[in-house]
Amino acid sequence: MSNQNRRPVRRMGHGPMQGGEKAKDFKGTIKKLLKYMRRYYGAIAFVILFAIASTVFNIVGPTILGNATTEIFNGLVKKVQGTGGIDFSKIRGILLTLLGLYLTSAAFSFLQGLIMTHVSNNTTYQMRKDISEKIHRMPMKYFESRTFGEVLSRITNDVDTLGQSLNQSMTQIITSVATIIGVFVMMIRISVPMTVAVVVILPVSFLMIGAIMKKSQPYFQAQQALLGEVNGQVEEIYSGHNIVKVFNKEKSVVEEFEKVNGKLYNSAWRSQFFSGAMMPLMQFVGNLGYVVVAILGGFLAIKNTIEVGQIQSFIQYVRNFTQPITQLAQVGNMMQTTAASAERVFEFLEEEEEEEVKENPVDVSSLDGNVTFEHVSFGYNENQRVINDFSVEVKEGQKIAIVGPTGAGKTTMIKLLMRFYDVSGGSIKIDGYDVRDFKRSDIRQMFGMVLQDTWLYNASVRDNIRYGKLDASEEEIQGAARAAFAHHFIETQPKGYDMIINEESNNISQGQKQLLTIARAILADPKILILDEATSSVDTRTEERIQKAMDNLMEGRTSFVIAHRLSTIKDADMILVMNHGDIVEQGNHEELLAKGGFYANLYNSQFETAD
Incomplete structure (x- = not known):
């Protein structure tokens, strides 16, 4: 099990999309989303069915209520004329029928809402699961070129926004479309002239909707992109708040945050302004419809071509006709948010993955740990080589030290060995097999890493040690801790092995954290070890303890040690001296000192004292 370090967050100059940029492919994104939800088509069919049923029962209501109004009006007329009165039993029957209709409509509406909530929550659950699995298949270069907050924003904000808007928008679209069609049929059934007047x-309304949607779309997209940038900045500053305080950068950090937050405010304000303007504009158009219906209905009632109750029903239908149009307009804005979020999620899910061996990968179980670098060359981009021509042969069980100035290519070689990146030229072989012939997951099982920047997670000491071997027994865990000289300090902690390491891992010292990572590597029992500056951040006495623990760890294993403190690698079987991507010298400590070359200068410079 690899002990990967927590890389400092890098601040890039831009988010995933620039503010004000339109959605790249609105229709294409919605098609992808619908295709992604294909496993829920059966449930969605029931949502559609129940939504239509709820709408139908709700639509019939105004007609029946109109009959009650007509009955009351006719009863009053008869009473005035002295020929009769109001038939309350008939009205009671009409109202009970109306109550039954509305209760049935509410029941269907509840069922379709329940099912749609299930669909939207399952969709977002599956989406987070796919993102989580995708992360482990993506190359390191993706994460080294983006902030943590930017990636986290897609998992949290974008998926949450997508789930909420999906739940609301899909049921609203179905209900609104069904209502518009049903109400239109009922309006024609009552009066064609009044229906024509409303339709005109x-x-x-459509012109207003189109104009507002076109204007608001870029702002919804910018809002999502800037939200990711704000999250990245907050995560970055929070994780490095000690450094910010040490260098008195609070003011500049606040200024930078206010700048980005201001951009987010402007985009959010504009998007919400256009979204909020939709309702009053549509209400104004709806009120025009009421005026037309009132005037024309009164005229038709005078001519006895329509009943009073039908006018009341029609007015209700006008409201029911314009309201879903308004809702569709709001859903249009909501769909902009849905598309903006879904587009960012699908962009992440469609990112290039690490290439993997598809057929007959090499089995790692029988390998011994012989490593050969054959004329390896590599560059993080095509125009800049970091490794030029690296060749060396390492035998099983040897301790290989890699030294050199910063930027010489030491850590890059380790990344190539573990296939975080693939070589640009040449090959790296383990027991004669090219590392590209292994599954990445299999080859990394062979390695254990202990790095300068330790990584522990918010769990017990026991769980952190057995992270490299989840089925380890208590005896194995404590045995690894003893071999790493960590058992004593663990026993002195509150609750011992059950002590919880906090989220920042600052309730134990740096040296203690390093001993736990060494215990983790010992428990994993890897065939090849990588030690990258594992003692550079601790004091001399702690370094001695860690060095003893690492000696236990390296015994009988092929080991690669990257070190700036050259005194710690005197006993290495071979020292590789790198500079500008090439091996400039190699040999053991005594041989390299005797040469009086690059290594000797590096070593002597660490022990020079002023006269």
Whole structure:
């Protein structure tokens, strides 16, 4: 099991998308989302069915209520004329029928809402699961070029926004479309002239909707992108708040945050302004419809071509007709948010993955740990080589030290060995097999890493040690801790092996954290070890303890040790001296000192004292 270090967050100059940029492919993204939800098509069919049923029962209501109004009006007329009165039993029957209709409509509405909530929550659950699995298949270069907050924003904000808007928008679309169609049929059934008068007003509504959607779309997209940038900045500053305070950078950090937050505010304000303007504009158009219906209905009632109750029903239908149009307009804005979020999620899910061996990968179980670098060359980009021509042969069980100035290519070689990156030229072989012939997951099982920047997670000491071997027994865990000289300090802690290491891992010292990572590597029992500056951040006495623990760890294993403190690698079987991506010298400590070359200068410079 590899003990990967927690890399400092890098601040990039831009988020995943620039503010004000339109969605790249709105229709294509919605198609992808619908295809992604294909496993829920059966449930969605029930949502559609129940939504239509709820709408139908709700639509019939105004007609029946109109019959009650007509019955009351006719009863009053008869009473005035002295020919009769109001038939309350008939009205009671009509109202009970109306109550039954509305209760049935509410029941269907509840069922479709329940199912749609299930669909949207399952979709977001699956999406987070896919993102989590995708992360482990992506190359290191993706994460080294983006902030943590940017990636986290896609998992949290974008997926949450997608789930909420999906739950609301899909049921609203179905209900609104069904309502518009049903109400239109009922309006025609009551009065064709009044229906024509209402429909004539609709183009005004559609023009408003189209204009607002076109104007608001870029701001919804910018809002999501800037939200990711703000999250990245907050995560970055919070994780490095000690450094910020040490260098008195609070003011500049606040200024930078206010700048980005201001951009987010402007985008959010504009998007919400256009979204909020939709309702009053549509209400204004709807009120025009009421005026037209009132005037025309009164005229038709005078001519006895329509009943009073039908006018009341029609007015209700006008409200029910314009309301879903308004809702569709709001859903249009909501769909912009859905598309913006879904687009960012799908962009992440469609990112290039690490290439993997598909057929007959080499089995790592029988390998011994012989490593050969054959004319290896590599560059993080095509125009800049970091490794030029690296060749060396390492035998099983040897301790190989890699030294050199910063930027010489030491850590890059380790990344190539573990296939965090693939070589640009040449090959790296383990027991004669090219590392590209292994599964990445299999080859990394062979390695254990102990790095300068320790990584522990928020769990017990026991769980952190057995992270490299989840089925380890208590005896094995404590045995690894003893071999790493960590058992004593663990026993002195509150609750011993059950002590919880906090989220920042600052309730134990740096040296203690390092001993736990060494115990983790010992328990994993890897065939090849990588020690990268494992003692550079501790004091001399702690370094001695860690060095003893590492000697136990390296015994009988092929080991690669990257070190700046050259005194710690005197006993290495071979020292590789790197500079500018090449091996400039190699040999053991005594041989290299005797040469009086690059290594001798590095070693002597660490022990020079002023006269």
